[in-house]
Amino acid sequence: VTAPVTSPALAAIPTPFLLVDVAALRRNVARAVALADGVSLRPHFKAHKCTRVLAEQVAGGGCRGVTCATAAEARVLAEAGFGTILVANEVVHPAALALLAAAARRVEVTACADAPVHVERLGAVAAEHGVELGVLLDVDVGQHRCGLPPGSPELIPLAARIARTPGLRLEGLMGYDGHAQHRPTPSDRAAAAQDTAAILAAERDRLAGAGYPSPVVSGGGTGTLQGSVAAGVLTEVQAGSYALMDVEYGAVAAPFERAVSCVATVISRHGGRAVADAGLKALSCEHGLPVAEDAGVQVVGMADEHATLAVSGAGGPAVGDAIALVPHHLDPTVNLHAALHARHPDGSIERWDVDGG
Amino acid sequence: VTAPVTSPALAAIPTPFLLVDVAALRRNVARAVALADGVSLRPHFKAHKCTRVLAEQVAGGGCRGVTCATAAEARVLAEAGFGTILVANEVVHPAALALLAAAARRVEVTACADAPVHVERLGAVAAEHGVELGVLLDVDVGQHRCGLPPGSPELIPLAARIARTPGLRLEGLMGYDGHAQHRPTPSDRAAAAQDTAAILAAERDRLAGAGYPSPVVSGGGTGTLQGSVAAGVLTEVQAGSYALMDVEYGAVAAPFERAVSCVATVISRHGGRAVADAGLKALSCEHGLPVAEDAGVQVVGMADEHATLAVSGAGGPAVGDAIALVPHHLDPTVNLHAALHARHPDGSIERWDVDGG
Numbered sequence: 001v002t003a004p005v006t007s008p009a010l011a012a013i014p015t016p017f018l019l020v021d022v023a024a025l026r027r028n029v030a031r032a033v034a035l036a037d038g039v040s041l042r043p044h045f046k047a048h049k050c051t052r053v054l055a056e057q058v059a060g061g062g063c064r065g066v067t068c069a070t071a072a073e074a075r076v077l078a079e080a081g082f083g084t085i086l087v088a089n090e091v092v093h094p095a096a097l098a099l100l101a102a103a104a105r106r107v108e109v110t111a112c113a114d115a116p117v118h119v120e121r122l123g124a125v126a127a128e129h130g131v132e133l134g135v136l137l138d139v140d141v142g143q144h145r146c147g148l149p150p151g152s153p154e155l156i157p158l159a160a161r162i163a164r165t166p167g168l169r170l171e172g173l174m175g176y177d178g179h180a181q182h183r184p185t186p187s188d189r190a191a192a193a194q195d196t197a198a199i200l201a202a203e204r205d206r207l208a209g210a211g212y213p214s215p216v217v218s219g220g221g222t223g224t225l226q227g228s229v230a231a232g233v234l235t236e237v238q239a240g241s242y243a244l245m246d247v248e249y250g251a252v253a254a255p256f257e258r259a260v261s262c263v264a265t266v267i268s269r270h271g272g273r274a275v276a277d278a279g280l281k282a283l284s285c286e287h288g289l290p291v292a293e294d295a296g297v298q299v300v301g302m303a304d305e306h307a308t309l310a311v312s313g314a315g316g317p318a319v320g321d322a323i324a325l326v327p328h329h330l331d332p333t334v335n336l337h338a339a340l341h342a343r344h345p346d347g348s349i350e351r352w353d354v355d356g357g
Numbered sequence: 358v359t360a361p362v363t364s365p366a367l368a369a370i371p372t373p374f375l376l377v378d379v380a381a382l383r384r385n386v387a388r389a390v391a392l393a394d395g396v397s398l399r400p401h402f403k404a405h406k407c408t409r410v411l412a413e414q415v416a417g418g419g420c421r422g423v424t425c426a427t428a429a430e431a432r433v434l435a436e437a438g439f440g441t442i443l444v445a446n447e448v449v450h451p452a453a454l455a456l457l458a459a460a461a462r463r464v465e466v467t468a469c470a471d472a473p474v475h476v477e478r479l480g481a482v483a484a485e486h487g488v489e490l491g492v493l494l495d496v497d498v499g500q501h502r503c504g505l506p507p508g509s510p511e512l513i514p515l516a517a518r519i520a521r522t523p524g525l526r527l528e529g530l531m532g533y534d535g536h537a538q539h540r541p542t543p544s545d546r547a548a549a550a551q552d553t554a555a556i557l558a559a560e561r562d563r564l565a566g567a568g569y570p571s572p573v574v575s576g577g578g579t580g581t582l583q584g585s586v587a588a589g590v591l592t593e594v595q596a597g598s599y600a601l602m603d604v605e606y607g608a609v610a611a612p613f614e615r616a617v618s619c620v621a622t623v624i625s626r627h628g629g630r631a632v633a634d635a636g637l638k639a640l641s642c643e644h645g646l647p648v649a650e651d652a653g654v655q656v657v658g659m660a661d662e663h664a665t666l667a668v669s670g671a672g673g674p675a676v677g678d679a680i681a682l683v684p685h686h687l688d689p690t691v692n693l694h695a696a697l698h699a700r701h702p703d704g705s706i707e708r709w710d711v712d713g714g
Contacts, residue, residue, distance in 0.1 A: 011451075012451075012452070013452075014429070014450060014452035014453060015450050015452075015453075046661060046662065069661065069662045070634075070662065072371070089624070089662065090624040090625050090632075090676075091624075092622050092623070092624045092634070092676060092677055093371060093372050093622045093634070093677075094368075094369075095369070095370075095371035095372075096371060096372075096622075096634075114625055114627070115625070115626070115627075115676060117675075117676045117677065118676070121677075138625075140627075144630065144665070145625070145632055145658075145660070145663055145665055146624065146625040146632050146663070147625075148627070149627065178660065265449050265450045265453075266449070267446070267447040267448075267449045267503065268447050268471055268472070268495075268502070268503040268504075269472070270471070270472075270497075270505070270506065273501065275447075275502050275503050277427075277446075277449070277450070277453075279689075280641060280643055280686075280688070280689040281688075281689055281692045284637060284641070284643070285643040286637055286641070286642040286643050286659070301502075302643070303502070303535065304403060304426065304688045304689060305403065305426045305427065305446065306502055306503070308501070308502055318474075319447075319449060319472060319474045319475070320449050320450075320474060320478075329637075331637070331638075331661045332636075332637040332638055332661060335638045335693070336692070336693070
């Protein structure tokens with residue numbers, strides 16, 4: 001993403017706003033397909049909540065369906081024409097279950113279960129709405145969030161319960177290694193992906209031994225994409241952030257390039273200190289600060305509405321100048337914006353709504 | 358805010374959502390008026406971006422106008438019928454300046470300046486749109502963000518420039534002591550407020566000596582409200598968070614009660630670990646984690662879509678139960694939601710849009 005100050009079309013957009021470099025996005029999509037090396041991608045919508053970005057990911061090829069985090073997102077995706085939707089999450093609230101059923105009336109939809117209550121609720125809503133729902137058994141591969149622990153005696157009974165519930169379709173298992181996505185080196189992440197694959201292979205084999213085959217073994221992310229492919233157990237990788245990237249993934253040498261930045265206006269400048277109009281309502285900072293694209297500018301503080309910048313050397317941005325800040329953490333940052341502004345290779349700017357609800 | 362699990366009306370609202378205790382909000386508003394002790398309140402809209410909450414603050418009395426952070430907010434407020442609007446910020450981008458002028462066509466609007474470029478741009482947009490704009494000179498009272506440093510030789514020339522610019526009305530000065538709002542004890546904050554008051558009194562007196570009186574001396578916040586009143590220089594306090602509060606202000610014994618929580622659904626439970634469906638897209642965590650209202654439950658991790666909870670002892674929330682989490686930082690948390698759900702003293706629930714743009 002190059003400095004955006006030269007384009008009158010960009011200068012007219014109220015700051016702060018997110019700017020997407022479409023050429024870089026497309027290079028990232030092509031690179032993910034190459035790295036997946038025949039394993040399916042199931043791009044994760046939660047990273048950007050923008051159907052236009054997801055369409056770029058799907059258009060790049062190599063995908064089997066799409067992934068999302070919530071039933072509300074599933075409905076948006078189904079209405080936008082995406083199919084074979086995985087909600088990589090447990091769906092529990094009655095309103096969420098109704099949205100899941102609404103999506104399943106249009107396309108194939110799958111959700112996750114790690115306890116009998118999930119199977120009960122999914123079965124009840126499938127019956128109530130006359131739809132079929134796919135189910136993946138969720139396994140805790142080390143993130144210690146949702147999922148059955150590896151080797152749990154509950155796994156086979158849960159599979160049996162899904163298999164005998166009318167309206168549910170047991171598709172296999174998933175285990176998301178979120179704890180490994182930002183490990184510092186590619187080889188750290190490859191080792192973690194091997195561990196994940198070993199756990200999921202053992203669970204897959206236990207299920208097969210009990211008569212429950214797993215056509216789907218889903219997991220992985222942008223950080224573990226290569227390691228997951230090398231480990232050879234996953235049938236699909238749920239990566240999403242690779243499309244646009246962020247500081248966090250850049251810092252651990254994920255093999256993709258930054259395709260998004262937040263354009264802000266400098267509103268105050270006194271000596272080596274400048275202030276821009278992009279704060280915590282434009283850039284999510286729970287894991288760290290954004291990084292300025294200009295090498296002479298450093299973000300030193302973020303408040304609700306302001307980024308405070310240290311400017312080194314003479315010159316640097318004046319009041320009224322645009323400045324580009326790379327988000328530290330993509331997913332909750334895009335969630336702060338109603339739209340992305342996509343810059344095409346020909347220089348034209350297109351508004352892409354963040355329409356994921 | 359008591360546990361919300363018993364109300365069918367609440368149970369029907371898709372989680373995660375923000376729940377406001379209207380009785381607690383009104384007690385906070387009354388307490389702020391009492392503490393202000395005759396100094397004007399100018400409640401800050403940026404804390405909640407909800408005109409319905411701002412209306413409660415104004416209805417409590419003791420206010421002279423309202424404060425906001427952006428020109429877009431100013432236009433929303435002007436259209437919603439609020440008057441005497443202070444944008445406590447420098448307004449620089451052409452689109453923002455146009456919104457400021459749109460607001461100023463309806464009601465009295467004031468913005469800030471810390472450099473000639475601000476005066477130029479405010480004067481130009483006032484002339485272009487045929488409106489008058491108030492201007493406060495912005496002084497850096499120790500936060501080291503926007504504002505002229507104390508004693509700056511630029512202060513008087515800047516005042517003169519405002520005074521001679523057609524369409525601009527020099528109203529006085531402001532200095533926001535954001536660095537002091539969360540100091541650990543009330544006496545720490547009172548001392549900081551005294552320092553702020555001393556700086557602003559000196560600048561006010563310099564301006565008066567040069568022939569520029571300051572009918573407005575604006576500053577302060579929820580943390581320094583009492584200290585600012587005691588120091589006796591501010592004519593108005595720009596506090597906002599006192600209406601709803603958060604973990605951060607609660608931790609430093611600000612004299613108000615929590616009136617908001619985020620209601621989430623437990624979606625997974627294995628032993629002492631539970632997971633709820635409120636993550637970084639529902640609760641802003643740059644300064645720390647939310648706090649569960651249930652004493653037996655501790656938030657131990659936040660991801661994009663999940664809160665991971667440690668449950669102590671036997672029992673605790675099961676899958677499907679509602680759980681209430683108090684936001685750590687109010688302003689960027691409310692910004693994540695399209696609406697607040699206000700629970701009135703009679704138990705009825707009303708949707709209050711977060712309509713601040």
